[in-house]
Amino acid sequence: MRDFLPEDVARRQHVVSVIRNVYEAYGFVPIETPAVENLSTLLGKYGEEGDQLIFRILHRRDALKRALAREHPGELDLGDLALRYDLTVPLARVIAEHRELPRYFKRYQVQPVWRADRPGRGRFREFFQCDVDIMGTSSLVAEAEVCGAVAEVLGKLGFREFTLRLNHRGLLRSLVQTTGIPIELEGVALVAIDKLDKIGREGVAAELRQRGVPEAGIVGISPIFDAVADDQAHVRERVRVLLQQGSASAGLAALEELERLESLLCATPAVNRVRFDPTLARGLGYYTGPIFEVSVPDLAGSLGGGGRYDGLIGMFGKHMIPAVGFSLGLERILVVMEERGMFPPLSTGPDMLLCWIGSQALLERVLEVASILRGQLLGARRLRVEVFPEPAKLGKQLEYAANHTKTAFTGIVGEDELGAGHVVVRNLASSEQRSVLLGDVAATIASWSAVR
């Protein structure tokens, strides 16, 4: 877990603000949920490996004493709260609890989640997810809208090359069944296939073997790995043949649904980004329909992913409510943008350091000048002014401004300027300076900034 200093925050805010503007244009509205959820809300939603990565909160006072007084206190005796692991499960809980929300509820949410995972490049134990989800409809419009919004976000952030990989849980389930993998090992098989990027074909085969998948199943599923490198028409054809051989009508219907989705995506900013990938599995247990993942060249793993999860909300209430979502990883996006120099110039820090010379009895008047300057506009925002806090020689104050701050301008006032209602504005880059009326300071800075 990391600290974010002002330049980090500026970059994060830039990305989040692009994401918000796009999501709001698509009609998504924001919600926020608490960092701490009941442990029972989270357990069993992320698979066995996921459950192990949940940060749990220790009971306090009497509840803790009672737990420790037991002969063999177990993990579940020690606390019943936990840190948010993703934004999807809390959303499902909110939808089940708040029946007053509109039927087709489109929400976005940008908040941190916590996982007790090993950190890596762009992977941290605290990281931000940027989620969009559409509740209440089985229509593929939902898939098309979330994928379209994500594609537009990436375009607006300056990503020129990215791929939106598509697959379908119904198709995967059919494939797994037709290739002789026992139904109870379906989940295990999906988790193994999901690691293809990381551990390769041999690794997946080894993991399937180790988890008890019979050799016939491993051989049966392997044609989908071959399919990846082929062109899209061939991939589709190979999968179709596999499904037809197994008389897997559900899988064939899923394949058709994907084709319809691809056609809809051509009418969105995701056009030309889409690739069908029958090996895309997504690790999480709750997906039921189309699944997606977005990736960029030369980055292992993805920038984000999502899919349809029609069963999850029903786990928290009486109503089965269909849902589709897409989650972008903020840190993954930031790592790529930093490495590839994709940030525009972002302002951090004040526009001006207000320096003052003379006795401390001037301070009231210096603060009044600062107040007036802060009321002036620089473009659409207020002028940002810091006051040098201590009495010091002017040279020392200018040295501090030039070498220890990012400010481009200083204002200088002494007895004379305060008397005349003037400020000496100094451009630190050129050492040029000008005495201007107090009311003209922002305009002076604006004109200098435009020239540079």
Next chain:
Amino acid sequence: MRDFLPEDVARRQHVVSVIRNVYEAYGFVPIETPAVENLSTLLGKYGEEGDQLIFRILHRRDALKRALAREHPGELDLGDLALRYDLTVPLARVIAEHRELPRYFKRYQVQPVWRADRPGRGRFREFFQCDVDIMGTSSLVAEAEVCGAVAEVLGKLGFREFTLRLNHRGLLRSLVQTTGIPIELEGVALVAIDKLDKIGREGVAAELRQRGVPEAGIVGISPIFDAVADDQAHVRERVRVLLQQGSASAGLAALEELERLESLLCATPAVNRVRFDPTLARGLGYYTGPIFEVSVPDLAGSLGGGGRYDGLIGMFGKHMIPAVGFSLGLERILVVMEERGMFPPLSTGPDMLLCWIGSQALLERVLEVASILRGQLLGARRLRVEVFPEPAKLGKQLEYAANHTKTAFTGIVGEDELGAGHVVVRNLASSEQRSVLLGDVAATIASWSAVR
């Protein structure tokens, strides 16, 4: 801990955005710290009662097994991480760790903190603090700037009546000593005095008695309680007399410092808000100089507070670095603003629900229309468009828009409109509708919105 639905988020974002704009005008820059800190960073900083309210995180896997294998595992064996309790201690850690930051570092931070406290009106176990702090100077300019910024925030939010109470830890310490309270009970005495608002004079006396303060000390300190109701000149005079009787020169110097600060505050937006209150104590242990608290009529407790803490950063590194900060409680502000109807109209949700009639084969073209509309501007922001996701009769779609969403407009397209490049824009309030060119939709909505 609570969920925030779209209207809650809009209100929260409104307040935070006012706070950010003001703090940035004062030259403060944002930082963010992780939710999870090392337990050792937090323990011992908030007093005994505070330590009890820290949410701790349970060890996982082997570390937990080892802890539970002990004969009598204690609280400290079970975890070494905890949730952030405030934003000041993490800031002190950051300042000690990041020596590259400017000497006079002015930072703001708006993030949640967690306390295992009993919830109350505007008090929650997860709540947001909005902090400004100035590092590196002993100058009273720092106190004046943070108090001025806070006063401006409250003014911009629409608070017409609020009071900034001032006191000084050095003055309190002197008072406590001169009134015969043993030095080792000073902390206890401050915590008791801090509760005056909640438990009254008798309650404070009872708590002092219970904590072992001798009767002479209780009698000795009592004149400061009488002082509160008096006018400001009398309060100051009574305190001065008490200090002079005790030959408390440090206390007299603190009183003078407060007078100088009051004079500086007259040059800031805090002018006319300031009141000296010798009973203001602030619960936290780390304050060393002036302390402040801001409150509004008819609200028990405060909207926020702060003070000078010159010793805290030195606890995390080699360097003693003076610091001053002010923390506003977002939830406290929101509760008051909601009760008093202080929010401006805030937009939540899409501007338009795009309805469509005809076969599903039209969907690609409907999504294209949505894309085009989302590229149009409404004022400074993009037009926000939701697409009705399912095939349905027009009446049903309009009924949904009118009764289940907050949108003011619908767009309607069918085969004819798609062919002609038109959209029928309907004003839901007046049922008026107009067929306009696709390119004119945002302008039509803008003209109608202006008329209403």
